[in-house]
Amino acid sequence: KQEVTQIPAALSVPEGENLVLNCSFTDSAIYNLQWFRQDPGKGLTSLLLIQSSQREQTSGRLNASLDKSSGRSTLYIAASQPGDSATYLCAATDMDTGRRALTFGSGTRLQVQP
Amino acid sequence: DGGITQSPKYLFRKEGQNVTLSCEQNLNHDAMYWYRQDPGQGLRLIYYSQIVNDFQKGDIAEGYSVSREKKESFPLTVTSAQKNPTAFYLCASSIGGYSPLHFGNGTRLTVT
Numbered sequence: 001k002q003e004v005t006q007i008p009a010a011l012s013v014p015e016g017e018n019l020v021l022n023c024s025f026t027d028s029a030i031y032n033l034q035w036f037r038q039d040p041g042k043g044l045t046s047l048l049l050i051q052s053s054q055r056e057q058t059s060g061r062l063n064a065s066l067d068k069s070s071g072r073s074t075l076y077i078a079a080s081q082p083g084d085s086a087t088y089l090c091a092a093t094d095m096d097t098g099r100r101a102l103t104f105g106s107g108t109r110l111q112v113q114p
Numbered sequence: 115d116g117g118i119t120q121s122p123k124y125l126f127r128k129e130g131q132n133v134t135l136s137c138e139q140n141l142n143h144d145a146m147y148w149y150r151q152d153p154g155q156g157l158r159l160i161y162y163s164q165i166v167n168d169f170q171k172g173d174i175a176e177g178y179s180v181s182r183e184k185k186e187s188f189p190l191t192v193t194s195a196q197k198n199p200t201a202f203y204l205c206a207s208s209i210g211g212y213s214p215l216h217f218g219n220g221t222r223l224t225v226t
Contacts (some may be wrong), residue, residue, distance in 0.1 A: 043217035104156030
């Protein structure tokens with residue numbers, strides 16, 4: 001059964017710093033991996049989706065990479081801003097399940113200090 | 115605007131009562147999902163439906179029930195058999211296949 005782990009659980013950085021969030025998964029037979037943002041008491045907003053055949057995806061100040069062989073993905077946030085403060089979750093879609101659903105990590109809670 | 119609407123935002127119930135959470139989407143998506151989120155934890159799949167009139171259990175289906183009579187609606191009933199129902203419930207939908215999921219804003223259920 002797929003397990004997704006995110007480290008660290010919480011992170012506090014000063015504004016302007018570049019940072020990396022980590023995501024690891026146990027079963028490399030994934031179809032894709034998604035990164036989401038969740039603000040307190042809200043639903044999830046999709047940030048980036050990386051297909052299994054891709055190595056990375058970029059959107060603005062965000063860059064997500066995927067290394068299937070090592071079971072890892074990273075989310076790089078450049079020049080962090082206080083508005084980036086939120087919980088970031090990664091989720092893997094398994095290749096060999098018929099349900100097409102995601103297995104989520106428990107998230108990294110990011111606080112960017114002004 | 116297209117999207118997923120979950121209602122109500124907050125719900126309070128007494129122990130032993132069944133409660134139904136609403137999820138409606140106007141995105142014309144075939145697939146819909148219910149997830150549960152507990153503090154400091156990731157989302158766990160309760161039920162999912164790939165098509166109207168069909169649904170399957172997820173990882174934590176015990177104590178929950180669903181129906182999918184219409185494409186745009188996927189209500190979740192939390193029954194009295196659910197041991198720890200207090201949680202944040204999220205509904206999602208997708209076109210189907212391996213397409214990205216779109217999430218509603220959630221319903222926070224508190225059972226006392």
